[in-house]
Structures are given as structure tokens and as C-alpha cells.
Amino acid sequence: MTKPSLWIPRRLSDATMARALRDYHVITNPDDTPGTAAEIIAMSAQVDAMLPCHSELFSPAVVAQLDGRLKIIANHSVGIDHCNLPALAERGIFVTNTPDVLSDATAEIAMLLMLGAARHAVAGDRLVRTGAWTSWSPSFMVGKQVTGARLGIIGMGRVGQAFAKKARGFDMEIHYYNRSPLTDAQAMGAVYHSDIDSLLAVSDFLSLHCPATPDTKGLLNKDRLSKMPKGAVIVNTARGALIVEEDLIAVLQSGHIAAAGLDCFQIEPGGNPVLAAFETVFTLPHIGSATTQTRDAMGFRALDNLDSFFAGQKPHDLC
Ligand code: DGY
Numbered sequence: 001m002t003k004p005s006l007w008i009p010r011r012l013s014d015a016t017m018a019r020a021l022r023d024y025h026v027i028t029n030p031d032d033t034p035g036t037a038a039e040i041i042a043m044s045a046q047v048d049a050m051l052p053c054h055s056e057l058f059s060p061a062v063v064a065q066l067d068g069r070l071k072i073i074a075n076h077s078v079g080i081d082h083c084n085l086p087a088l089a090e091r092g093i094f095v096t097n098t099p100d101v102l103s104d105a106t107a108e109i110a111m112l113l114m115l116g117a118a119r120h121a122v123a124g125d126r127l128v129r130t131g132a133w134t135s136w137s138p139s140f141m142v143g144k145q146v147t148g149a150r151l152g153i154i155g156m157g158r159v160g161q162a163f164a165k166k167a168r169g170f171d172m173e174i175h176y177y178n179r180s181p182l183t184d185a186q187a188m189g190a191v192y193h194s195d196i197d198s199l200l201a202v203s204d205f206l207s208l209h210c211p212a213t214p215d216t217k218g219l220l221n222k223d224r225l226s227k228m229p230k231g232a233v234i235v236n237t238a239r240g241a242l243i244v245e246e247d248l249i250a251v252l253q254s255g256h257i258a259a260a261g262l263d264c265f266q267i268e269p270g271g272n273p274v275l276a277a278f279e280t281v282f283t284l285p286h287i288g289s290a291t292t293q294t295r296d297a298m299g300f301r302a303l304d305n306l307d308s309f310f311a312g313q314k315p316h317d318l319c
Contacts, residue, residue, distance in 0.1 A: 004310050005047040009035035009056055012076060013292070016299025020051070023307070037062045044070040049309070051075075051302050054082045063087035072309050074302040078102055078159075078289075080319050081212040081239060096305035096317040100158055101297035102289035107162035109288040110207050110237045113261025116282035117233050118205070119143040123279040144204070144233060144258060146170050152203025154196065154219070155210025155238065156182055163207055164190055175202055200227040205235065212239035222247040231258040237288045240265040245272050252278055263288050 006024040008017070011032040020026050027047060029035070034055035035043070043050065045067035050056075054077040063084055072094040073083065080097050088095050116122070120141045127133040151167050153160045156178040164174045165188075174190035176182075177199040181192040193199035196219070200206065206228065210216050220234070221244040234257060236243055245266050251257040252275075259280040265271040268286055275281050289298060305315035 004049055004306075006049045006051060006306065007035075007043045007047045008051045009039070009043075010053045010076070012051070012299045013295040015296045016303065019300065019303055023303070024049070041065045041067075048072070049074060049306055051306070052082075053077055054079050056082060058083045058088060060084050060087040063091055063093075066091060066093065072096070072306065072315075074305045074309075074315070076298050076302045079211060079239060081241070083319070085319060094309060094315065095319045096302070096309075096315045097319055098298045098301040099317060101301050102294050103158040103162040105291045105294040106159045106237050106288035107166050108291075109263055109284065110159075110163045110209075110235050110261075111166050113237065113263060113282055113284065114205055114207065114233065114235045115146060117235065117259035117261035117280070118146050120279070122282050126279070144231065146172065146205065148172070149204040150175060150202050152176065152193075152199045152206040153190075154199065154206070154208050156187075156190070157209060159237070160207075160209035161186060163209060164188070172205070175199055196224065197227050200224055201229070203228055203232060205233045207235040208238045208242050210238060210242065212241040217241050218244045220244065220248070222250065225251045225257060228257065230256055232256075233258055234260040235262075236260070237263045240268060245275060249274050252280060 003023065003025045006020060007027045008020060009029045035052060037057065040056060040062055048069060049072045050070065051074050058073065070093055074096045076098060078097050078099050080095065083095050085095060120143050124141055147170050149172055151172040151174050153164060153174065153176040156176040160176065167174060175193060176190050177193045177196050219242050225247055234248065248260065252260065261282045262275065263284045263286055271283060276283055301317065305317050308315045
């Protein structure tokens with residue numbers, strides 16, 4: 001049987017590539033540059049399937065120009081905000097993602113960001129690294145204690161629950177907002193808030209774990225940030241679009257929000273130079289899921305979805 005043709009625009013893990021090359025006729029991009037609109041459109045006439053990342057944008061304008069040969073987009077990401085699902089559905093193109101497999105890695109990065117933001121990781125590291133550490137006193141670099149503090153989580157899906165589990169190891173009191181409450185077994189004592197403002201009022205630390213959708217875009221704005229306790233810390237490992245960055249800058253400047261740990265930005269790659277100028281902001285370049293184990297698992301999950309599709313079955317992670 002002829003192998004289906006597959007375009008893989010980014011360099012995936014060695015194990016993923018080996019399996020893809022074994023089972024598909026693969027077109028790769030040795031430059032590992034994000035697929036442009038023109039490349040996506042041109043490739044759609046050459047392949048049956050694509051295995052893109054969140055760096056390839058399937059806007060309505062792009063989707064309208066896709067060739068009828070393309071049958072499925074098996075994303076190497078859990079986030080699908082780069083895919084216009086209604087436009088793709090109208091073209092009859094299947095879309096899958098990679099839930100579950102990156103929850104722990106992303107929760108680890110959220111923990112790193114929370115601790116780093118709370119305890120002056122950026123300023124402390126710079127001081128030692130630059131040789132500028134010349135004194136010490138009990139009032140030096142005093143941070144905010146995580147242990148026993150209240151943690152608010154917006155979006156208690158897989159990643160939110162994985163982060164809550166890790167935060168329980170720090171004896172944090174977990175509160176959450178979600179479209180619907182979890183079962184008692186899932187919540188494990190976490191307190192449900194049916195509206196975001198009520199959650200914000202009790203969040204000494206706040207971590208975002210919801211997808212970016214038209215409804216959640218700009219969710220954390222000036223009004224909402226002002227409802228948080230003074231000195232609160234914000235963590236974002238989900239999507240940059242969730243935060244109005246200029247509003248976050250304003251509350252960091254005023255001191256109402258003490259610090260932030262950010263892995264995601266409105267503009268990626270690149271981030272926000274104004275946010276990056278704050279030593280109270282611990283930044284990372286969207287690497288929440290970047291561990292060897294998780295990259296393999298994401299690649300395999302995407303390939304599992306393709307395998308099911310080409311075997312005539314319903315892919316497990318159909319969006
Ligand atoms: C995801 O899977 O959505 C991560 O942000 C990496 O793409």
C-alpha cells in the first residue's frame with residue numbers, strides 16, 4: 001500500500017521523525033523555520049496530511065486557499081488557537097491535538113515561574129552573575145512565601161489539575177475557576193469559584209491554564225488585575241493572548257502586582273521588551289512542554305492520530 005504523504009514543517013524529536021519516516025512519505029523542512037501562509041497553501045497540494053506546531057497559522061484566509069488533497073492536520077500541540085476550526089470544518093479537514101501528554105511538563109514550568117517570580121530569581125541571578133553581589137542583610141531580596149499561600153487557577157483542565165497537584169506539595173490552598181466544577185475526586189479539596197472575580201479576590205498567586213479563544217482573549221485586564229490582593233503574583237504558561245500586557249505592565253509599575261512568571265506572550269517569538277525590563281518578571285520563551293520525554297510523547301500522540309485516521313478510524317483527539 002502507498003504510504004500517505006505528510007508534511008512536517010518543524011524539526012520534531014528524533015524518535016518522532018524516525019517513526020514518521022517509517023510510516024509516511026514525509027516532506028521535512030531542514031531549516032526548521034515556521035511554515036508561512038504561502039508554504040502551507042503550496043504544501044496542501046502535495047500532501048494528504050500535515051503535522052504542524054502552534055507556529056503554523058491556519059487562518060480563514062489560508063484555509064480558504066488549501067488544496068482539496070489535504071485531509072487532516074494532526075497538531076503537535078494541545079493548543080489549537082492557531083487553527084480556525086470553523087473554517088477547517090467547512091473545508092472538511094480534520095484537526096487533532098495532543099492533550100494529556102504535556103500536562104506535567106507544563107505544570108513544572110508553571111511551578112518554576114511561580115517560585116522564580118516569588119523569590120526574585122531574575123534579580124538574584126543577575127546580581128551574582130555580574131559580580132554585583134557585594135552585601136547581604138536580613139532585609140535583602142525578601143520575597144513572597146509560596147508555602148501555605150492561596151493559589152488561584154483559571155482553567156482546571158488537565159494542566160490546571162497537574163499544577164494543583166504539584167502546588168499541594170507546597171501546602172498551597174487551591175481555588176479555581178472553571179466552566180463547571182470538578183468532581184470531588186478531581187478537585188481534591190480545591191475550592192470552586194463560579195465567577196472569575198471571586199477567584200481573583202482570594203488569589204495570592206494566580207496561574208492561567210485555559211485555552212485562548214475569542215471568549216478568553218484579554219481575560220486578565222486592568223479591571224480584573226485590580227481585583228487581586230495587593231502583592232499578588234501572576235503566572236502564565238497557557239497563551240499570551242489571555243493577558244492584556246499593557247495592563248499588566250501598569251499594575252507591575254504601581255506595585256499592585258508584585259511579580260509575574262511568563263512563558264507566553266502576545267507576540268511570539270520575541271516577547272514583550274517592556275515586561276522583560278522588569279526584574280520582578282521571570283520570563284521564558286514558550287518552553288512549557290519542552291522536555292525530551294514530552295516532546296516524544298507529543299510527536300507520538302500526533303502520529304497516533306494520523307495512524308487512526310489513515311486506518312479509517314476516528315482519531316482519538318479530534319478537535
Ligand atoms: C501547546 O502544545 O499548545 C504548547 O503551547 C506548545 O505548542
